[in-house]
Amino acid sequence: MDLEMNLNASHSMGTTIIGVTYNGGVVLGADSRTSTGMYLTDNVYVCRSGSAADSQIVSDYVRYFLHQHTIQLGQSATSKVAANLIRLLSYNNKNMLETGLIVGGWDKYEGGKIYAIPLGGTLIEQPFAIGGSGSSYLYGFFDQAWKEGMTKDEAEQFVVKAVSLAIARDGASGGVVRTVIINSEGVTRNFYPSDKLQLWHEELEPQNSLLDLLNSSSPEPMNI
Amino acid sequence: MNFMALKQPENSLLGSESDSQRTLYPYVTGTSVAALEYKDGILMAADMGGSYGSTLRYKSVEQMKPFGKHSLLGASGEISDFQEILHYLDELILYDNMWDDGNSLGPKEVHNYLTRVMYNRRNKFNPLWNSLVLGGVKNGNKYLGTVSMIGVNFEDNHVATGFGNHLARPILRQEWHENLSFEDGVKLLEKCMHVLLYRDRSAVNKLQVHIFLYTCRLHLLDKSS
Numbered sequence: 295m296d297l298e299m300n301l302n303a304s305h306s307m308g309t310t311i312i313g314v315t316y317n318g319g320v321v322l323g324a325d326s327r328t329s330t331g332m333y334l335t336d337n338v339y340v341c342r343s344g345s346a347a348d349s350q351i352v353s354d355y356v357r358y359f360l361h362q363h364t365i366q367l368g369q370s371a372t373s374k375v376a377a378n379l380i381r382l383l384s385y386n387n388k389n390m391l392e393t394g395l396i397v398g399g400w401d402k403y404e405g406g407k408i409y410a411i412p413l414g415g416t417l418i419e420q421p422f423a424i425g426g427s428g429s430s431y432l433y434g435f436f437d438q439a440w441k442e443g444m445t446k447d448e449a450e451q452f453v454v455k456a457v458s459l460a461i462a463r464d465g466a467s468g469g470v471v472r473t474v475i476i477n478s479e480g481v482t483r484n485f486y487p488s489d490k491l492q493l494w495h496e497e498l499e500p501q502n503s504l505l506d507l508l509n510s511s512s513p514e515p516m517n518i
Numbered sequence: 519m520n521f522m523a524l525k526q527p528e529n530s531l532l533g534s535e536s537d538s539q540r541t542l543y544p545y546v547t548g549t550s551v552a553a554l555e556y557k558d559g560i561l562m563a564a565d566m567g568g569s570y571g572s573t574l575r576y577k578s579v580e581q582m583k584p585f586g587k588h589s590l591l592g593a594s595g596e597i598s599d600f601q602e603i604l605h606y607l608d609e610l611i612l613y614d615n616m617w618d619d620g621n622s623l624g625p626k627e628v629h630n631y632l633t634r635v636m637y638n639r640r641n642k643f644n645p646l647w648n649s650l651v652l653g654g655v656k657n658g659n660k661y662l663g664t665v666s667m668i669g670v671n672f673e674d675n676h677v678a679t680g681f682g683n684h685l686a687r688p689i690l691r692q693e694w695h696e697n698l699s700f701e702d703g704v705k706l707l708e709k710c711m712h713v714l715l716y717r718d719r720s721a722v723n724k725l726q727v728h729i730f731l732y733t734c735r736l737h738l739l740d741k742s743s
Contacts, residue, residue, distance in 0.1 A: 385598050389542065410576075414545030416598040418568070418576055433573070 308466035310428025310457050311341035313398040314440075315421050316449035319406040319477025320398040323453035325428065325461050326469030335360045336481070338376045338399030339474050343426035344413070349393040352383050373399030377409035377417060385415025394425045400476045428460030428467035435459060450475060450484070458491040544596035544647040546570055548581040549720040550682035551592035551651045552710045554694055555660045555675045556703035560653040560730035562592050563707045565715075567722035574722055582728050586611045588656040589625040590728050591632075594679040595648035595667065603646060606635065625654030625661040629671065637669030649679035655730055678710070681718040686710035700729075 311324045324341050332340050332353050338360070342349035356379045360371045377397040384391060397409040410423035422440055424432050435456060444452065450473055457471045471486040489500060501507055546568050553562035568576030581600070582592040585607050593600040610631060614623045623631075629652040639645050645667045653662045663673040676690040689710055698706065707727070715721045 381598075381601075385602060388598070412546055412570065412575075414596060414598045416546045416568070416596075417601060418546075418579065418597075420576075420578070430573075 309343045309426040310432070310460035310464060310467040311343050311394075311396050311425045312429075312432070312453050312456055313341060313396040313408040313410075313423045314444075314449050314453055315398075315406045315408050316444045316446055318446060319400045319475060320408055321446070321449045321453050321473055321475050322396065322398045323450075323457050323471060323473040324426075325457055325467040326472060327467055333357070334376050334397070334399075335364060335371050337370050337401060337476060338373045338397065339476060339481070340376070340380070341396040341398070341425070342393065343395070344393035345391070348391045349395060352380060352391065352393055352395070355383060356380050370401065372401040372403060373397060373407045373409065374401075374404065377407075377411065377419075380409075380411050381415055381417040384411050388413075388415050396423045396425055398474075398476060400478060402478075406477065424456075426460075426467065428457075428464035431460050431463045432456050446475060446477070454486055454491070458486075459494065461491075462494045462497065544599075546576065546579075546597045547647075547720070548579055548594045548597055548600070549718055550678060550680040550686065550714050551581055551594050551649075552678040552682045552686045552690075552707060552714075553592065553651050553653050553662055553676065554690060554698070554703060554707060555653075555662050556698040556700060558700065558731050559655050559660060560590065560662055560728075561700075561703045561707050562590055562651060562653055562728045562730070563711055564592055564594070564726055565711065565722050566724045566726050567720060568597055569720040572719070574720070577722055577724060580726060582726055584728065584730075586614070586628065587622050589623075589628050589652065589654035590730050591628075592651040592653075592679075592728075593648040594682075596646075599646040599648050603632070603635070603648065603650070622656075624656035624659075625652055625663070626656075626673075628652060628654075629661070629663040629665065629673070633665045633669060633671040636665050636667060636671075640668045651677055651679060653730060681714055681721075682710065685713050685717055689713065 309325055309327045313320060313322045322339055322341050332342060334340050334357050340353055342353060356376060359379050360376055363375060364371050376399060380395055380397060394413055395411045400406045408420055408423050410418050410420055421442060424436065453473055454471050461467045470488060473484045475482040548568060549565060551564040553560060562582055564581040566577060566579050567574055568579035579597060582590060583604055584590045632650055632652060636646060647667055649667060650665045662677060663671060664677040665671040676694050678686040693706055711725055715723055
C-alpha cells in the first residue's frame with residue numbers, strides 16, 4: 295500500500311560533501327559553502343549539509359554525548375557510535391530537521407568507516423558517500439571512477455577532483471576545497487584554494503585584469 | 519500523505535500540519551518485496567536499491583533481515599522506519615530470550631506484534647511508512663504474512679508489497695502450487711523479480727534472497743541482470 299512518493303525528495307542542500315574510505319582510513323571533503331569537517335571527537339569527523347542550523351545543533355549534541363561516552367568508556371569512541379547517535383537524533387526528529395550528514399572516522403576495531411545519514415534518518419554504511427546539492431553531478435563520476443583500496447594520496451586527490459567537479463556545475467557549491475584525512479596516525483586537514491584546482495570544460499585561466507591580457511604579447515580576445 | 523494543495527476552511531477540525539508530530543512522507547525507500555511458501559520452507563526476495571525520490575541513490579540496501587530463531591522480516595518503504603522496526607524487534611527478542619523458558623516467539627506471534635505496532639501508529643497519524651512481509655518456520659510449520667502501513671494484515675501462501683502487488687501477485691496466483699520444489703520456487707520468484715525490473719522504475723538489478731528451511735537459514739546475494 296504505497297501512497298504517493300515524496301514530491302520534495304531531492305532537496306537542494308547548498309553544498310557538496312564527500313566521504314571515501316581507502317586502505318588505512320578515510321578522507322572527508324567538502325566545498326567551503328559550509329563548515330566542512332566538523333570535529334566530533336579526535337578520530338571522528340562529520341560533513342554537514344542541509345539546514346545549517348539543524349546540522350549544527352545535531353553535531354553539537356552528538357559531540358556532547360560522545361564526550362561523555364568517551365569518559366565513561368575510557369577510550370576513544372568509534373565511528374559507529376557517532377553515526378548511530380546522529381541517526382537517533384535525525385530519525386526521532388525527522389519532522390523538524392532537514393539535514394544530511396556524512397560521518398567518517400577511524401577506530402582500532404573496524405579501521406576507516408564512512409556512514410551516510412540522509413534526510414529521514416536512515417543509517418547506511420558505505421565505502422564512499424556523497425551528499426549535498428552538488429552531489430547530483432557526481433553520481434556518474436563515482437560510478438565510473440571509484441575503486442576500492444586506493445592509497446591515501448590517491449583517495450585525497452580523488453576527493454579534491456570530485457568536489458572541484460561539483461563546484462564547477464553546482465550553483466550552490468563554491469569557493470575552496472577542504473579535506474580531512476583520518477587514519478591510525480591521526481588527523482590531517484588540507485586546503486585547496488581555487489587556483490590550485492584543475493580547469494574543467496569551458497573554464498578559462500584566471501586573470502587579474504583585462505589590462506593584463508591587453509598588455510601581454512599577443513592579446514587574444516575571447517580565448518575560449 | 520502530502521496534501522500539497524489542501525486548502526482548509528477557517529473552522530476546520532483537521533488542524534494545521536505543524537500541530538502534530540507525524541511522518542509526512544518517505545525519503546529513502548525500498549521497492550517491492552516478494553515471498554512464497556515452498557515445500558521445505560519460505561523464499562523471500564527483494565532488490566537492494568534505496569531510492570531517494572527518483573534518484574537510485576543507494577544500491578546495497580538490505581530490505582530483509584532474519585531475527586530470532588524462526589523469523590524473517592522484509593520491508594518496502596522508508597528505510598529509516600524499517601531500521602527502527604528492527605530495533606523494536608531486537609528488544610522483543612531480547613525479552614523473549616530473557617524468559618529462558620525454552621519457548622521462543624514464532625513468526626505468527628511476531629506478525630501479530632507488528633500488526634499491533636503498525637495499526638497503533640496509524641491511529642496516531644504517525645505511521646511507520648513500510649509494507650512488511652513476515653515469514654518463517656517454527657516446529658515444522660511454515661508461516662507467511664504481511665502488514666501494511668495502515669495495519670491491514672493477512673496470511674497467505676504468497677505475498678508481495680508495493681509494485682509487487684500489481685505485477686508479482688498475478689503471476690504467483692497463476693503459478694504457485696502446494697509443494698513447490700526449491701528450484702521451481704526460485705524460478706517463480708525470479709520471474710516475479712524480472713517483471714518488476716522491467717516495469718518498476720525504482721527497481722535495480724541486484725537482488726537479495728533469503729531461504730528459510732525447516733532446519734536452517736540461508737542468505738544469498740545474487741547479482742543478476
